[in-house]
Amino acid sequence: MAASQSKNGHLGLSPHPTIHxxxxxxxxxxxxxxxxxxxxxxxxxxxxxxxxRSATETEGLQGIPSAQKDLILLQQRLRHPESQFKLxxxxxxxxxxxxxxxxxxxxxxxxxxxxxxxxLGVGSxxxxxxxxxxxxxxxxxxxxxxxxxxxxxxxGHEELFGPALRELLGHxxxxxxxxxxxxxxxxxxxxxxxxxxxxxxxxxxxxxxxAGSWRELGFLACFVQMGAATIFWxxxxxxxxxxxxxxxxxxxxxxxxVFYWTPQxxxxxxxxxxxxxxxxxxxxxxxLPNLRSMGWHIGFWNLVxxxxxxxxxxxxxxxxxxxxxxxxxxxxTFWGSWAFLIGSVIQLWETLWREDLPxxxxxxx
Numbered sequence: 207m208a209a210s211q212s213k214n215g216h217l218g219l220s221p222h223p224t225i226h227x228x229x230x231x232x233x234x235x236x237x238x239x240x241x242x243x244x245x246x247x248x249x250x251x252x253x254x255x256x257x258x259r260s261a262t263e264t265e266g267l268q269g270i271p272s273a274q275k276d277l278i279l280l281q282q283r284l285r286h287p288e289s290q291f292k293l294x295x296x297x298x299x300x301x302x303x304x305x306x307x308x309x310x311x312x313x314x315x316x317x318x319x320x321x322x323x324x325x326l327g328v329g330s331x332x333x334x335x336x337x338x339x340x341x342x343x344x345x346x347x348x349x350x351x352x353x354x355x356x357x358x359x360x361x362g363h364e365e366l367f368g369p370a371l372r373e374l375l376g377h378x379x380x381x382x383x384x385x386x387x388x389x390x391x392x393x394x395x396x397x398x399x400x401x402x403x404x405x406x407x408x409x410x411x412x413x414x415x416x417a418g419s420w421r422e423l424g425f426l427a428c429f430v431q432m433g434a435a436t437i438f439w440x441x442x443x444x445x446x447x448x449x450x451x452x453x454x455x456x457x458x459x460x461x462x463x464v465f466y467w468t469p470q471x472x473x474x475x476x477x478x479x480x481x482x483x484x485x486x487x488x489x490x491x492x493x494l495p496n497l498r499s500m501g502w503h504i505g506f507w508n509l510v511x512x513x514x515x516x517x518x519x520x521x522x523x524x525x526x527x528x529x530x531x532x533x534x535x536x537x538x539t540f541w542g543s544w545a546f547l548i549g550s551v552i553q554l555w556e557t558l559w560r561e562d563l564p565x566x567x568x569x570x571x
Contacts, residue, residue, distance in 0.1 A: 240488060240499075241361075241422060241423070241487060242424060242484075242487055242488050242499075243501075245300075245357060245358060245424050246300045246501075246556060295558065296557070296560065298364045298365060298368075299353055299357045299360075299364050299367040300357060300364060300557045301554075301558075302367075303350055303353045303354050303553070303557075304553040304554035304556070304557045305554065306346055306350035306353065307346075307347070307546070307549075307550040308551060308553075308554055309346055310343050310346030310347045310350055310546075310550075311343075311544075311546040311549075311550045312547060313342050313343035313346060314339075314340075314343040314539070314542075314543035314547075315540075315543045315547060316339050317339040317340045317343055317539070317543070318539050318540035318543045320332055320335050320336035320339060321336050321536045321539065321540070322536050322537060322540045325532075325533055325536060333447065333454060334447055337445050337447055338446070340445055341442045341445070343442070343543075344435075344438060344439045344441070344442030344443075345439065347435050347438070347439070348435045348436060348439045350435075351431045351435035351436075352432055352435075354431055354432065355428045355429055355431070355432040356414060357428070358422075358425040358427075358428040358429070359413050359415075359416055359418050359425070360410075360412055360413060361418075361425075363410050363412060366410070366412045367412070369412075370412035370414070373412075374414070423484075423486060423487040424484070424487050426483055427479075427480045427481075427483035428480070430476055430479050430480040430483065431476070431477065431480035433476055434472075434473045434474070434475070434479075435473065435477075436473075437469050437472050437473040437476065438469055438470060438472075438473025438474065438515070439469075439473075440469040440473075441465075441466050441467070441469040441470045441473070444465045444466045444469075445466055450462060450466065453466070459526075463523055466522075467519045467520075467522040467523050468519070469519075470515065470516070470518060470519025470522065471519040471520050474512055474513075474515040474516030474517075474518070474519055475512075477508065477515060477516070478509060478512040478513060480512075481505045481508040481509035481512050482509060483505075484501065484504065484505035484508070485502050485505035485506060487501070487505075488501040488502045488505070500552055500556045501556065503549070503552055504549045504552050504556065505549075506549075507545050507546070507548045507549030507552065508545070508546060510542070510545035510549075511542045511543065511544075511545035511546035511549065512542070513542065514538045514539060514540075514541050514543070515538070515539065515542045517535070517538040517542075518535050518536070518538040518539040518542065521534050521535035521538065522535045
């Protein structure tokens with residue numbers, strides 16, 4: 207591969223005989239890998255093909271540092287038109303995480319209407335409807351948070367979600383993935399599921415529970431999110447009719463504070479921590495917002511929603527003593543639910559825009 211450097215700092219490369227790349231790329235100081243993009247499977251893994259070249263062909267690369275050559279190859283892939291994100295409906299775990307959070311946020315908005323409209327003098331108070339809608343919303347958040355945790359636990363093997371789910375339901379005997387093949391897709395997952403394929407390759411067991419890398423912000427954020435959702439879920443159970451005697455008009459103060467308001471405060475605080483970690487995950491510096499990243503905006507709107515849910519519980523301690531405090535507590539749930547819906551819709555949009563599947567060898571380029 208011949209190479210030449212022009213005066214304007216561009217490096218010209220002749221294309222591979224069988225793979226067509228753009229000829230000119232501008233130098234950049236560094237390239238950043240995104241753990242979120244990897245976890246959400248926005249880039250498809252591809253094999254690396256190595257071709258032996260003669261001394262004459264490699265003569266032009268003698269003066270280029272190895273790191274610079276690797277960077278050039280990476281630029282060629284990222285700037286290639288076929289590597290741009292396009293709409294893809296992929297029924298993997300990332301898609302279902304987003305869908306469940308959209309549904310959960312929508313239910314919380316309905317709950318907000320049940321609680322907030324009577325305070326404005328529109329309609330009458332319907333405690334059973336608000337209590338059960340809160341339980342459904344909390345349950346959907348719990349399911350979505352658990353799937354987030356499973357997604358982070360199996361990063362790089364999201365395509366095994368379907369086979370693993372069938373195994374869990376009793377329709378298959380085992381689930382595996384060929385670690386040695388970086389471009390494993392659903393077909394390879396099915397082969398691993400049935401035990402066919404190369405027996406010498408190491409297999410990956412899809413995990414529904416376990417410990418990931420505690421030094422990875424993505425896994426840590428998902429783990430905190432799941433714990434926070436579980437704690438918050440307690441308040442949606444204790445808020446159901448007849449679980450706490452006299453609730454919501456004249457309940458025992460100590461029981462209500464401990465089993466209803468406190469889980470909201472603790473769970474909401476966990477949501478805040480998780481959202482901040484997800485924002486930092488996509489930032490190049492911990493203090494510098496990455497406004498160009500969809501993942502950052504997802505974390506930001508989840509942070510706004512988490513603050514709203516936390517304020518609802520914090521203000522709830524005095525909601526019976528002051529109508530003004532009760533108004534702000536209910537209002538916090540209402541705008542917090544809308545913020546969660548915005549973040550969830552962006553997350554769904556993120557899962558739909560992905561890189562094209564790699565072309566099979568032998569297809570026209």
